[in-house]
Amino acid sequence: MRRLHHWPLDPWSRQARIALGEKQLEFEPVLDRFWDPSDDLLALNPAGLPPVLVDETSGGAIVVVEARAILEYLEEIKPEPALMPGSPADRAEIRRLVGWFDRKFDAEVNAYLLHEKLEKRVQALGAPDMEMIRAGRDHLRWHLDYVCALLEARDGLAGPRWTLADLAAAAHLSCIDYLGDVAWEQYPPAKAWYERIKCRPSFRPLLEDRLPGMAPVTWYADLDF
Amino acid sequence: MRRLHHWPLDPWSRQARIALGEKQLEFEPVLDRFWDPSDDLLALNPAGLPPVLVDETSGGAIVVVEARAILEYLEEIKPEPALMPGSPADRAEIRRLVGWFDRKFDAEVNAYLLHEKLEKRVQALGAPDMEMIRAGRDHLRWHLDYVCALLEARDGLAGPRWTLADLAAAAHLSCIDYLGDVAWEQYPPAKAWYERIKCRPSFRPLLEDRLPGMAPVTWYADLDF
Numbered sequence: 001m002r003r004l005h006h007w008p009l010d011p012w013s014r015q016a017r018i019a020l021g022e023k024q025l026e027f028e029p030v031l032d033r034f035w036d037p038s039d040d041l042l043a044l045n046p047a048g049l050p051p052v053l054v055d056e057t058s059g060g061a062i063v064v065v066e067a068r069a070i071l072e073y074l075e076e077i078k079p080e081p082a083l084m085p086g087s088p089a090d091r092a093e094i095r096r097l098v099g100w101f102d103r104k105f106d107a108e109v110n111a112y113l114l115h116e117k118l119e120k121r122v123q124a125l126g127a128p129d130m131e132m133i134r135a136g137r138d139h140l141r142w143h144l145d146y147v148c149a150l151l152e153a154r155d156g157l158a159g160p161r162w163t164l165a166d167l168a169a170a171a172h173l174s175c176i177d178y179l180g181d182v183a184w185e186q187y188p189p190a191k192a193w194y195e196r197i198k199c200r201p202s203f204r205p206l207l208e209d210r211l212p213g214m215a216p217v218t219w220y221a222d223l224d225f
Numbered sequence: 226m227r228r229l230h231h232w233p234l235d236p237w238s239r240q241a242r243i244a245l246g247e248k249q250l251e252f253e254p255v256l257d258r259f260w261d262p263s264d265d266l267l268a269l270n271p272a273g274l275p276p277v278l279v280d281e282t283s284g285g286a287i288v289v290v291e292a293r294a295i296l297e298y299l300e301e302i303k304p305e306p307a308l309m310p311g312s313p314a315d316r317a318e319i320r321r322l323v324g325w326f327d328r329k330f331d332a333e334v335n336a337y338l339l340h341e342k343l344e345k346r347v348q349a350l351g352a353p354d355m356e357m358i359r360a361g362r363d364h365l366r367w368h369l370d371y372v373c374a375l376l377e378a379r380d381g382l383a384g385p386r387w388t389l390a391d392l393a394a395a396a397h398l399s400c401i402d403y404l405g406d407v408a409w410e411q412y413p414p415a416k417a418w419y420e421r422i423k424c425r426p427s428f429r430p431l432l433e434d435r436l437p438g439m440a441p442v443t444w445y446a447d448l449d450f
Contacts, residue, residue: 072317
C-alpha cells in the first residue's frame with residue numbers, strides 16, 4: 001500500500017499526485033493541512049509539511065518527504081514512463097526548470113497570489129492586500145511570457161517530450177488558475193500547452209479538487225477553455 | 226574545461242564547490258554577484274543566480290544551472306565517490322535533508338542572519354535589524370538542536386556515510402559560521418561533525434574565502450576550534 005499526505009492546492013502536493021499518476025502507481029490520498037499538520041504528518045516529517053509519501057509495497061515502510069525527493073524516488077523505483085528522459089544535460093535542464101518554478105515562481109507569484117487569496121483565507125489571516133495581488137499578477141505575466149518563449153523554442157518546456165519540468169510548471173500554474181488569475185487568452189502557446197496537460201489522466205483528479213466555501217474560477221476544470 | 230560561476234558566501238555555490246571537490250573534478254571558479262549578475266551569468270541563467278556549471282569536457286558546452294541540478298548531474302557523470310549512497314529509501318532521506326536545509330534552514334536562518342548581516346552589507350541596503358538577528362539566532366539554536374539529535378541517532382546526518390545531506394548542511398552552516406553566529410561549544414555533536422568536515426580537502430578552499438572589508442570570525446578557518 002502507498003499513502004500520500006497532501007493538501008489539494010499545495011503546488012508540491014500536486015507534483016507528487018501527478019507523478020504518481022504518470023507512473024500509474026496507486027495510492028491512498030490523506031488530506032493534511034500545511035498550516036495545522038496532524039500528529040501523523042509531524043511524525044513522518046518534522047517540518048510538518050505535505051507532501052509525504054509512505055510506500056509499504058515492498059515490506060517495510062519507506063517514508064519519502066518533500067516533492068523533489070518523491071519525484072526522484074518515483075523515477076528510481078519505476079523508471080518508465082521516464083519523467084526525466086534523455087542525457088545528463090537534458091536532465092540538468094529539466095531540473096533547472098523544476099527549480100525555477102519551485103523557487104522563483106514560488107517567491108514571485110505564489111508568495112503573492114496564493115498567499116493573499118488562498119492561504120490567508122484558509123488560515124483566517126485577514127483580508128487580502130490588493131497591492132500584493134497586483135504585484136503578483138505583474139510577476140505572473142512575466143513568468144507566462146517566459147513559458148511562452150520556451151514553448152515556442154522547444155514545443156515543451158524542456159523539449160518535445162513531457163517531463164518533470166512540464167509537470168512542476170503545471171502543478172504551480174494550476175493552483176493560480178484555480179484562483180482565476182491566469183489570462184490564458186493572452187498567452188496562446190501556454191494555453192495550448194495547458195490544454196494538453198488538462199487532458200492527461202494523471203491531471204484529471206486535480207481538476208476535481210474543490211475547497212469548501214471557495215469555488216474555482218468557472219473554466220478551471222474545462223478541458224476546452 | 227569546467228567553469229563554475231559562484232559567489233563565495235552563497236550556500237548553494239558552496240554546495241557545488243564542495244561536490245566538485247569531493248568528485249575530484251577540476252574547475253575554474255568565476256566570481257559572480259547574485260545581486261548584480263554579469264551578462265555572462267544572465268546568458269547562462271535567466272534567473273541571474275549562481276551557481277552555474279559550464280562543462281566543456283565532453284565536446285559541446287553542458288550548462289547546469291542551480292545547486293540541486295549540479296549535485297544530481299555530478300552524481301550521474303561521476304558516480305564514485307557516491308554522494309547519495311545506498312537504496313532509494315536512503316537517497317530519499319538524503320534528499321529530504323538537502324530540502325530541509327535549502328528551504329527550511331534558508332527561510333528560518335539565512336533569511337534573517339545572512340540577509341541582515343551579509344546581504345544588506347554587500348548590497349548597501351542599510352543597517353542590520355537587531356530584532357531580525359535575534360529571531361534568526363533563536364531559529365539557529367533550534368536547527369542546531371535538530372542537527373545534534375540526528376547526529377546522536379545516526380553518526381552522520383543521514384547515516385554513517387558522508388552524503389549530500391552533510392554537504393548541504395555544512396555549506397549552509399559554514400556561511401553562518403563566517404559571521405560568528407554558531408556557538409559550537411554548546412553543541413558538541415555538531416562541533417565534532419563540523420570539525421571532521423573542515424578537514425576534508427573539498428572543504429579547505431571555502432575556509433580561505435574572505436570578503437573584502439568583512440573578515441570572518443577568528444575561528445572560521447581553524448581546524449581545531
